[in-house]
Amino acid sequence: MKIWVPMDSAAKALGADDVARAIAREAAVRGLDVQIIRNGTRGMIWLEPLVEVDAGEGRIGYGAVTPADVPALLDGRLNSLGPVDMLDWMRRQTRLTFARCGVIDPLDLDDYQAHGGLAGLRRAIAMSQAEIVKEVFDSGLRGRGGAGFPTGIKWRTVSDAVADQKYIVCNADEGDSGTFADRMIMEGDPFTLIEGMAIAGLGVGATRGYVYLRSEYPDAIRVMEAAVVIARQRGMLGPDVLGSGRAFDMQIRTGAGAYVCGEETSLLNSLEGKRGTVRAKPPLPALEGFMGKPTVVNNVISLATVPVIFEKGAQHYADFGLGRSRGTVTLQIAGNVRHGGLFETAFGMTLGEVVNDIGGGTLSGHPVKAVQVGGPLGAYMPVSKFDTPMGYEEFDQKGGLIGHAGLVVFDDTADMLQMARFAMEFCAVESCGKCTPCRIGAVRGVETIDRIANGDPGAAALLTDLCETMKDGSLCALGGFTPYPVMSALTQFPDDFATHKEAAE
Amino acid sequence: MLEHAPAPAAPSPAAEEIRDVVRPFMGLEGPLLPMLHAIQEVWGHVPQAAVPVLADLLNLGRAEVHGVISFYHDFRDHPAGKRVLKICRAEACQAVGGTGVAQAVLDRLGVDWHGTTPDGAVTVEPVYCLGLCACGPAAMLDGRVIGRIDADRIAAELGVSA
Ligand SMILES: Cc1cc2nc3c(=O)[nH]c(=O)nc-3n(C[C@H](O)[C@H](O)[C@H](O)COP(=O)(O)O)c2cc1C
Ligand code: SF4
Ligand code: FES
Numbered sequence: 205m206k207i208w209v210p211m212d213s214a215a216k217a218l219g220a221d222d223v224a225r226a227i228a229r230e231a232a233v234r235g236l237d238v239q240i241i242r243n244g245t246r247g248m249i250w251l252e253p254l255v256e257v258d259a260g261e262g263r264i265g266y267g268a269v270t271p272a273d274v275p276a277l278l279d280g281r282l283n284s285l286g287p288v289d290m291l292d293w294m295r296r297q298t299r300l301t302f303a304r305c306g307v308i309d310p311l312d313l314d315d316y317q318a319h320g321g322l323a324g325l326r327r328a329i330a331m332s333q334a335e336i337v338k339e340v341f342d343s344g345l346r347g348r349g350g351a352g353f354p355t356g357i358k359w360r361t362v363s364d365a366v367a368d369q370k371y372i373v374c375n376a377d378e379g380d381s382g383t384f385a386d387r388m389i390m391e392g393d394p395f396t397l398i399e400g401m402a403i404a405g406l407g408v409g410a411t412r413g414y415v416y417l418r419s420e421y422p423d424a425i426r427v428m429e430a431a432v433v434i435a436r437q438r439g440m441l442g443p444d445v446l447g448s449g450r451a452f453d454m455q456i457r458t459g460a461g462a463y464v465c466g467e468e469t470s471l472l473n474s475l476e477g478k479r480g481t482v483r484a485k486p487p488l489p490a491l492e493g494f495m496g497k498p499t500v501v502n503n504v505i506s507l508a509t510v511p512v513i514f515e516k517g518a519q520h521y522a523d524f525g526l527g528r529s530r531g532t533v534t535l536q537i538a539g540n541v542r543h544g545g546l547f548e549t550a551f552g553m554t555l556g557e558v559v560n561d562i563g564g565g566t567l568s569g570h571p572v573k574a575v576q577v578g579g580p581l582g583a584y585m586p587v588s589k590f591d592t593p594m595g596y597e598e599f600d601q602k603g604g605l606i607g608h609a610g611l612v613v614f615d616d617t618a619d620m621l622q623m624a625r626f627a628m629e630f631c632a633v634e635s636c637g638k639c640t641p642c643r644i645g646a647v648r649g650v651e652t653i654d655r656i657a658n659g660d661p662g663a664a665a666l667l668t669d670l671c672e673t674m675k676d677g678s679l680c681a682l683g684g685f686t687p688y689p690v691m692s693a694l695t696q697f698p699d700d701f702a703t704h705k706e707a708a709e
Numbered sequence: 710m711l712e713h714a715p716a717p718a719a720p721s722p723a724a725e726e727i728r729d730v731v732r733p734f735m736g737l738e739g740p741l742l743p744m745l746h747a748i749q750e751v752w753g754h755v756p757q758a759a760v761p762v763l764a765d766l767l768n769l770g771r772a773e774v775h776g777v778i779s780f781y782h783d784f785r786d787h788p789a790g791k792r793v794l795k796i797c798r799a800e801a802c803q804a805v806g807g808t809g810v811a812q813a814v815l816d817r818l819g820v821d822w823h824g825t826t827p828d829g830a831v832t833v834e835p836v837y838c839l840g841l842c843a844c845g846p847a848a849m850l851d852g853r854v855i856g857r858i859d860a861d862r863i864a865a866e867l868g869v870s871a
Pocket of ligand 1: 346347348349350351352353355375376377378379380463464465466467468469501502503504506507680681682
């Protein structure tokens with residue numbers, strides 16, 4: 205009998221390690237022949253720890269399992285969810301990037317290959333640099349880290365650059381609240397990120413790669429480091445990648461708790477051992493990046509999506525999506541929501557469908573008040589904008605942004621003035637200090653919102669002006685986009701700003 | 710001020726000890742952050758004595774090394790409590806009552822953010838997202854993740870009476 209108990213940190217945070225230990229203990233007592241596999245998560249976080257049992261009839265799910273459930277689980281008396289692949293949540297997805305996550309043993313390279321792994325890299329090895337770059341371009345893949353820049357164009361710039369050394373840098377800083385796709389794939393299917401980076405290396409002529417992984421993710425760091433060692437032992441990394449005659453190797457580097465280091469130039473400074481201040485562009489990192497050399501900086505999900513593009517073909521990927529948003533979006537549904545987790549689907553589903561239909565509405569059962577999409581720099585979307593389709597341009601038209609595709613749901617108890625204040629406070633805490641509108645403006649922003657709360661009638665106009673200054677005078681999106689959550693809160697939820705005023709009068 | 714417990718008198722490590730800890734990283738491209746992490750791993754903070762050693766090894770000014778250390782939230786200039794509790798303050802956790810839970814924990818321990826209990830047992834730090842946003846409010850105790858926390862759960866984890 206095979207039993208899967210996730211080792212994903214969300215599952216662990218909900219007791220998966222205790223459950224795995226209880227299963228091992230109980231099986232030993234009973235003398236049962238049980239193989240426990242620690243997989244990634246399937247993404248249904250509300251069901252974690254989600255245990256799967258295969259006693260010869262496929263993988264049957266149980267969740268959320270507690271250690272006390274284990275005797276019944278092994279007796280076959282515990283209520284099951286049925287075959288996991290047949291659950292609505294799974295069947296409604298288009299799992300391309302996350303096809304293996306939760307399915308395989310994350311550190312078993314053979315299991316990885318048995319599920320389509322390395323097919324993309326093998327295909328890329330047979331292609332020229334220009335063909336690799338064209339394949340990525342044709343897939344329509346855009347950066348999943350936030351800005352949505354076409355990945356193929358970035359790779360072409362680096363590929364065309366002439367230098368003695370080039371680099372692939374994976375941005376695994378994932379600082380945005382409401383996002384965990386990077387963490388999930390690194391913990392649940394790390395080889396897909398390594399494979400994506402190797403293909404990038406072949407595509408642009410880079411032989412060295414780094415994953416800049418935030419220190420807040422110790423579990424992901426452990427899994428990635430173990431995976432790199434295995435990949436090296438098995439010849440997936442090293443001087444002769446899968447016998448291609450071409451070299452690519454990589455290292456995992458740990459961040460140090462600065463949100464701004466997710467910004468690519470700040471990240472490069474940090475990787476070089478400097479303060480994580482933002483660099484002015486140009487020069488583009490693609491031309492003068494890590495150590496001043498041409499560098500691809502891509503988000504985890506961008507790179508982890510590359511293998512399936514090469515395995516199934518650019519066209520297959522590009523056939524999914526909406527408008528200029530091609531392929532799938534890895535939605536992370538979080539906050540006050542009944543069914544939180546990761547849901548991968550073609551771009552195009554509306555925000556309302558995601559929150560109400562997929563997410564099942566709020567956890568509290570109260571009405572939804574707002575959804576912050578795209579992290580702490582993303583706008584608060586009111587229910588009146590629930591018809592907005594998930595797409596880069598579509599969100600932009602509605603004054604929002606998709607960012608890393610995290611959605612944080614708030615119910616009617618949320619105080620939007622407090623959320624606006626928090627956005628300013630966060631910007632003040634995390635500012636790299638390079639530009640005055642960000643460094644000083646965010647502090648003023650907190651003060652101004654406090655004045656609104658205290659009933660100062662002129663303060664709202666002042667806040668609006670301040671946001672304009674931050675937007676125009678900031679070098680990067682930390683200062684430049686903090687006005688999104690602040691102004692969306694102010695304009696979409698004026699009552700939360702007015703009541704405070706009236707209360708004070 | 711109670712929350713500023715007298716820091717356990719940490720003997721300042723000798724330059725040679727520091728050099729031994731960071732030497733394995735000399736060959737890396739951009740070795741400073743890995744070195745600082747290694748130092749903090751050993752001593753629980755980055756001792757002042759590390760600054761001249763690192764400056765010398767990496768051919769940097771002392772001010773530069775100090776500037777790097779002070780930029781990052783992770784690096785401490787004095788030791789933390791025996792256990793480090795990080796509580797998420799970010800939006801997804803706020804949406805499920807994280808602010809109230811965090812305040813209750815701080816109140817029970819009688820400390821403020823970044824504070825250490827008078828007996829030196831626990832330091833509480835804010836963290837902005839642990840990637841546990843679908844099972845918040847979230848915390849991390851000595852590197853171990855905990856989801857759907859409340860003040861009682863944290864008290865139980867810390868072994869402090871309610
Ligand atoms: C303040 C700030 C924080 C950012 N944080 C991240 C992050 O955590 N992860 C990420 O991939 N991109 C982040 N970005 C975006 C990066 O600068 C960059 O656009 C991205 O890494 C490029 O990769 P992509 O094209 O694959 O998205 C951030 C940007 C800013 C301004
Ligand atoms: S906007 Fe803020 S974080 Fe960005 S470069 Fe300027 S000061 Fe630094
Ligand atoms: S917002 Fe708290 S874990 Fe992500």
